[in-house]
Amino acid sequence: MREFETADVLANRARMVTAIPGFTALLVEGGTDATFIEGFVNTHVCKVIDGNGRPIVLGAMQRIRATRDRGILAVVDADFWHLDKACPRNPDILPTDTHDMETMLLRSVALERVLKDHAAATKVQALGREIRRALLDAALPLGHLRWLAEPTKWRLGLSFDNLDYQRFVNYRTLAVTVRDVVSEVLRRNPGCKKSFADLTVAVQNAMQGTHDPWQVCCGHDMTEVLALGMRRALGGSRNARTRASVEALLRRACDLALFRCTGLYAKIVVWELNNKPLQVLCS
Secondary structure, three states: OHHHOOHHHHHHHHHHHHOOOOOEEEEEOOHHHHHHHHOOEOOOOEEEEEOOOHHHHHHHHHHHHHHOOOOEEEEEOOOOHHHHOOOOOOOOEEEOOOOOHHHHHHHOOHHHHHHHHHOOHHHHHHOOOOHHHHHHHHHHHHHHHHHHOOOOOOOOOOOOOOOOHHHOOOOOOOOOOHHHHHHHHHHHOOOOOOOHHHHHHHHHHHOOOOOOHHHHOOHHHHHHHHHHHHHOOOOOOHHHOOHHHHHHHHHHHOOHHHHOOOHHHHHHHHHHHHOOOOOOEOO
16 A cells, blocks of 8 residues: 555665665656666666655665665655755765656657657747747746745745646747746645745746756646647647656657666666676666
């Protein structure tokens, strides 16, 4: 029963795997991550384990670190670690290159592969700007607001669940305004202690910085915008009209050759070198 998964339970599950000589345990945040990364893993000697959430995975790795168990590593979304220069020093915790796994896929050729098969080329061109840039621009205000709401900053305790993206994304151009984004987030959080004006100005000021958009933007926000575009501006197929379907297509479009071009792949290779003779990746 996954709802009762705890860091201690997950740590023990990983230890059971590595109790088999030569076996490695790779913890990831969720089931879709597990399905994706299994395609690049030597499953004969490495078991990928769905950790049921980032906090549980990080908690398990903390316990594993304390007991000095070998052969267990975790791949987790960086979220805002790179921006905050707060990546953990634990060499067994490997963050994604960008904000999360979805932004890694969107930054890669996987996006072009999905668009080629599931969007109307003439409509993508008619958008008037490069699609990747359009997705980043649409997700930046919300990404900055998510960052400002972090416990290390304003500790706003905002919920970003169940946002209605159609309330702030122009379905013809995929453009957004900061005011519309803040308005929708406050609609979902009527008890927020910050005013509409305060949040709007704070996001606008944050966006004046030189922060790497691939570290600011949340991949789920970008895929929500892309799915909306597939339903409207981009003339997408029926197989690419929800966030879940778009993300599934992106994962399928990423093959081993593409994964080998990522920093995450390089980090896993370094981990293998430091933990010989244990293996994680396919040859």
